[in-house]
Amino acid sequence: SQQGEEDPQALSIQEGENATMNCSYKTSINNLQWYRQNSGRGLVHLILIRSNEREKHSGRLRVTLDTSKKSSSLLITASRAADTASYFCATYRSGGSYIPTFGRGTSLIVHP
Amino acid sequence: DGGITQSPKYLFRKEGQNVTLSCEQNLNHDAMYWYRQDPGQGLRLIYYSQIVNDFQKGDIAEGYSVSREKKESFPLTVTSAQKNPTAFYLCASSTRTGLSNLYEQYFGPGTRLTVT
Numbered sequence: 400s401q402q403g404e405e406d407p408q409a410l411s412i413q414e415g416e417n418a419t420m421n422c423s424y425k426t427s428i429n430n431l432q433w434y435r436q437n438s439g440r441g442l443v444h445l446i447l448i449r450s451n452e453r454e455k456h457s458g459r460l461r462v463t464l465d466t467s468k469k470s471s472s473l474l475i476t477a478s479r480a481a482d483t484a485s486y487f488c489a490t491y492r493s494g495g496s497y498i499p500t501f502g503r504g505t506s507l508i509v510h511p
Numbered sequence: 512d513g514g515i516t517q518s519p520k521y522l523f524r525k526e527g528q529n530v531t532l533s534c535e536q537n538l539n540h541d542a543m544y545w546y547r548q549d550p551g552q553g554l555r556l557i558y559y560s561q562i563v564n565d566f567q568k569g570d571i572a573e574g575y576s577v578s579r580e581k582k583e584s585f586p587l588t589v590t591s592a593q594k595n596p597t598a599f600y601l602c603a604s605s606t607r608t609g610l611s612n613l614y615e616q617y618f619g620p621g622t623r624l625t626v627t
Contacts, residue, residue, distance in 0.1 A: 432616075434616075439621070440621065441515075441601055441603075441618030441619050441620050441621050442554075442601070442603075442618045443618070444617070447615060487553060487554070489616070497561075498544075498559060501546075501554040503552055
């Protein structure tokens with residue numbers, strides 16, 4: 400069963416604009432991670448945010464977590480054509496589970 | 512270079528044939544996973560293994576089998592019992608750090624299987 404669901408399913412923006420994608424989940428989590436997948440490739444880990452954190456930054460990435468709303472957002476600032484990819488959130492349920500549950504992903508297209 | 516390799520990148524088989532997908536890692540990770548990805552879909556867990564000689568079914572294990580005889584290797588066999596085997600298959604591994612509960616997954620490049 401899919402715990403995390405990303406929104407929107409697809410996002411198309413111009414280079415230089417910011418891209419925001421959201422992830423909602425259903426049960427209590429230990430941490431939430433965002434991954435990126437280029438077309439036809441494996442996933443690459445981007446950033447992890449723990450359940451007791453509210454915001455985290457890594458380069459042009461900003462992730463927020465609202466456990467009361469069971470949601471997270473990934474912001475990519477000053478997007479580049481090379482950011483074109485699918486982005487997935489993965490949640491790890493609290494209780495020590497090391498099995499992630501992935502959402503369906505947001506497909507981001509950045510036009511040069 | 513440390514990482515996960517999957518081979519082959521593309522695989523074509525006739526219906527009714529079993530096929531084995533390779534996954535090897537040199538990251539010294541205990542846990543390994545197999546996922547299936549269909550177009551426009553997320554990842555669905557097929558099997559996972561926490562340790563050598565042990566593995567567990569994921570959400571969609573029917574029609575698949577695995578083995579974990581070595582820490583580095585976790586091959587997946589797609590059997591003829593799998594009704595719709597054409598998909599993109601991803602292997603991943605992670606360390607198990609029980610104290611921190613942080614399990615970043617490292618993915619291989621994937622194998623695209625087409626069964627006709």
